[in-house]
Amino acid sequence: MTASLERLSESLARIAPSRTTAMTDRAIALRAAGHDIISLSVGEPDFPTPDHVKAAAKAALDADDTRYTAVAGTEALRNAAALHFQRDLGLTVPPAQVIVSAGGKQAIFHALVATLDPGDEVLIPAPWWVSYPEIVRFAGGTVVPLATVAAGGYRIAPEQLAQAITPKTRWLLLNSPGNPTGAVYSADDLAALGAVLRCHPQVLVLSDDIYAPLRYVPGCHATLAVVCPDLGPRVLTISGVSKSHAMTGFRIGVAAGPAWLIAAMARLQSHSSGNACSISQAAAVAAFTGPQDFLTDWCQRFRVRRDRVVAGINTIPGLSTPVPDGAFYCMIDATPHIARFGDDEGLALHLLDHGVAVVAASAFGGRDGFRISFATDTDRMDRAISRIAKALS
Ligand code: GLU
Secondary structure, eight states: OOTTTTOOOHHTTTTOOOHHHHHHHHHHHHTTOOOEEEESOOOOOSSOOOOHHHHHHHHHHHHOOOOOOOOTOOOHHHHHHHHHHHIIOOOOOOGEEEESSOOOOOOHHHHHHHOTTTOOOOEEEEEEEHHHHHHHHTTTTTEEEEEEEGGTOOOOOHHHHHOOOOOEEEEEEEEOOTTOOOOOOHHHHHHHHHHTTTTOOOEEEEEEEETTOOOOSSSSOOHHHHHHHGGGGGEEEEETTTTTTTGGGGEEEEOOOOOOHHHHHHHHHTTTOOOOOOOHOOOOHHHHHSOTTTHHHHHHHHHHHHHHHHHHHTTTTBBBBBSSBBBEEEEEOOOHHHHHSSHHHHHHHHHHHHHOOOEEGGTTOOOOOEEOOOOHHHHHHHHHHHHHHHHHH
């Protein structure tokens, strides 16, 4: 085959495969080949999808709900999502300003591809979720990292934001609770960032709130469009059912934002996937409108796991992790061990050889460490920590 036949587009050549999904695929393949691998690489709850949600999916299938839906989602799901935004985030939004996509990732992809041109800058607090910078680069934008540190709760400061904004800044990406650090922005933090943003009317804000129910700090979830309602017309808020309702495989994400942006995303989606899966949409209606009380129990169980994993990791010489305030990830510093393995990817591969799949910190714009997901049961988690300790001893 000739080289020109296999030539990739410039946009694709700018991006790398997702390192979270790559490591997870690798763990799955090793397991299928008979290896005993504990995967802490992907962020998905190990709890079963709630029964009432599964029943709604089965009922949709039995009712032959298997056709195209409106591109932006069924009326039922857009209504249910609007209810969710109001009840769980405090955000009032008409259903017409909600779009349903195949996962939050697709909504983010469409929003950025629909609005970025070469030269547009996108501010992303680092460490960041692996796909943010890749999507920005794919869309032709320029990634501007805003470094954060554990001592500052992995949150950006208003002065830092003010210094980073230029006339070319198009988006600020915020993720609270954050992946991979567990950073949580309070209403006061967001109000201070909002005061800076008010001076720069050209900046859009993507507020990725997919982990909103998973917080371990007192108080309500705070989100920018609610804390600073005057900024609402330029905020796109992302949510979904993947993390909250253990529905990662259903691939349903929802986004609420200004009408022009939702229309632009729908225009792009009409040529990419079209509507999200009709069965998954019916299941998501049940997730948003059905009982929510199990979430308190799940959150409590995640909290117990968090405390256990943080304590376990911090007893291993050369490893340290702060206590994450939300989501289900620990960003672990492993600086004293890195030289032995060349870099953090080498360390991650060494841990995989010892039966634990993790993701190197560099995948998230971090360094000298790795991320684990603690959305797994305590028995497996304990075994994983023992393996990590042994691998680094
Ligand atoms: N968001 C999850 C993670 O960070 C799922 C995998 C992905 O899409 O990156 O592990």
